Amino acid sequence: MKKQFRRNAWQAIGGAALAAVVLSAASSSGATPELASSVQSMRQQASVLTQKIAALNAQVQSISSHYASVQGQIRQLQGKESGVEATIAQKQRELKKLHGEIVSEAVSLFAQAGTDSQVLSVLQDNPNSSAVAQVDISTASSTQEQAVNAYQAVQQQLAIQKSQLQADKAQQTSLLSLLSTQEAKAQTAQQQVSTELASVNSQIQQMVTAQLAAQQRARQALLVQQQLAAERIAAAQQAAAAQQAAQQAAAASASQGQATSPSPQAPVVVNPSPAAVAPSGYANPLRSIGGLQSWRVDQGVDYNGYGPIYAIGDGVVLSTFNGGWPGGTFITYRLTNGPAAGLVVYAAEDINPDVSVGQAVTPNTVIGTLYNGPDGIETGWADGGALGETMAMSYGQFYGSNTTGFGYNFSQLLSSLGAPGGVVQNSPTGSVPGNWPQW
Structure with a gap:
């Protein structure tokens, strides 16, 4: 209906006058392309900052994942170290038991060999462990001597394993400290970018608020201009209608009974496509595109x-x-x-x-x-x-x-x-x- 009214008005008084009114209103609308451009630039800056925050967040998550992995490796090393220590303790108990068996055999040999035997040093509880070990070994059987050597070799290997595990654990602990430092730096950078983004968003809000205010003033001015134009159009239409009525009356009087001119045909109104409402209560908004x-x-x-x-x-x-x-x-x-x-x-x-x-x-x-x-x-x-x-x-x-x-x-x-x-x-x-x- 609004479009039909504007079309009739244009035909009644000519498009030039109404176009002049609209252009005049647009020129005084207070539109600020520079402000719109600034807002768009700030939006692009905000988009870049948002991407930086996402990248830093991914970096923090990667570091955190690595940190958790290193912690798991340290726990595994600690478990292995505990296992090695338990094995060392077990081997020491077995060696001590074997040592007792060797001493027992030495006593038996001493009883058979008399007081001149070297085993006497064992019975006298000689504090020199090397001498005691030498006496034990010299008096032990070949099988026992091999067992002692095997246990000692195992102890040496376990000691080496324990030392390596401790070195690995120290290396992982150092890596853990480095990752913690990197995570702190990434989080600090993320906070700085977030602060910058908040500042940019605040500036965007201020600019858009000013833009909306200018646009509102422009719309109000345009509405005033359009109302004045509409009033002039209505007045022109009324004058034209009165003039047409007078001409028709004069023509009717002159023709003495001839049929009057038919009334103007009413504009055709095209009905919109009715909505096929879904169970949700909504309809396809693009159905007539x-x-x-x-x-x-x-x-x-x-x-x-x-x-x-x-x-x-x-x-x-x-x-x-x-x-x-x-x-x-x-x-x-x-x-x-x-x-x-x-x-x-x-x-x-x-x-x-x-x-x-x-x-x-x-x-x-x-x-x-x-x-x-x-x-x-x-x-x-x-x-x-x-x-x-x-x-x-x-x-x-x-x-x-x-x-x-x-x-x-x-x-x-x-x-x-x-x-x-x-x-x-x-x-x-x-x-x-x-x-x-x-x-």
């Missing part, structure tokens, strides 16, 4: 084509413009029905908005008209905040072209309503919250 092409899944789902785009379900419009998006269009509405009630849907880029902020919408409401432009459209979940961010961006899932968890979820919703899903670029980055509806 001509030449519809599905593109990638990223923050949301990208498409191209031409024609009307509808609201998915009942809701209330929150915004129609955001200078950070190509073309400036960023239509958002908060759903008021269905499993996603309370969540915010966005449709952005090459769209001419057909709704206004605060307007109630249903699945039969055309929220905008898609024109076959260079960027197509993107639709998905928005965070509903004043900055006009997507949920994927707010959750740090989007790095420039990747498929996000929120984009993949919205693609599934559209598929459940009969629209073609988007093209997945990768295993979705991140995921939606646990209480988020699934489709």
Whole structure:
């Protein structure tokens, strides 16, 4: 109806006057391309910082994994060392037992050989252990001597093993200390980048707030200009209608009974495509798009084509413009029905908005008209905040072209309503919250 009224008005008073009004309003709108460019630059800087944080987080996780692995190796070495010590103790007990057996045999030999035997030193408890060992060995049988040598060799090998295990454990402990230092440095760097990102986000918020204020002032000025133009158009139409009525009356009087001119034909109104509502209470918003092409899944789902785009379900419009998006269009509405009630849907880029902020919408409401432009459209979940961010961006899932968890979820919703899903670029980055509806 609004478009038909503007078309009639243009024919009644000529397009030049109305065009002059609109251009005048646009020139005084207070639009700030420099500010929009600054916001876009800051967003790119924030994206770079987000990627740095992700890289540092991966580095910290890698170091932590290595740290845990080294700790496990140290525990294994400690277990092996304990085993070697237990074996050494066991061998010492066996050697002591063998030593006793040798002494016992020496006593027997002494009893047979008399007091001149060298074994006397054993019985006298000679404190010289080397001499005692020599007496033991000299008086032991060949088999016992071999056993003593074997036990001593085993003890030496175990001692070497224990020394090597201690050296390995010391090396792993040193590596553990190095990893701890590296992890601390990475965490410090991550904190510094996070602080820088918070600062950049704060600057973006300030810039966007100023941008939104300027845009609001521009819209108000444009509305005033359009209202004045509409009033002049209405006055011109009334004058033209009065003049036409007078001419018709004069013609009727002159013709004396001839049929009057037929009334103008009423404009034809094309009814929108009725919504096929799913059990969820939602309908395919792309059902009337001509030449519809599905593109990638990223923050949301990208498409191209031409024609009307509808609201998915009942809701209330929150915004129609955001200078950070190509073309400036960023239509958002908060759903008021269905499993996603309370969540915010966005449709952005090459769209001419057909709704206004605060307007109630249903699945039969055309929220905008898609024109076959260079960027197509993107639709998905928005965070509903004043900055006009997507949920994927707010959750740090989007790095420039990747498929996000929120984009993949919205693609599934559209598929459940009969629209073609988007093209997945990768295993979705991140995921939606646990209480988020699934489709």
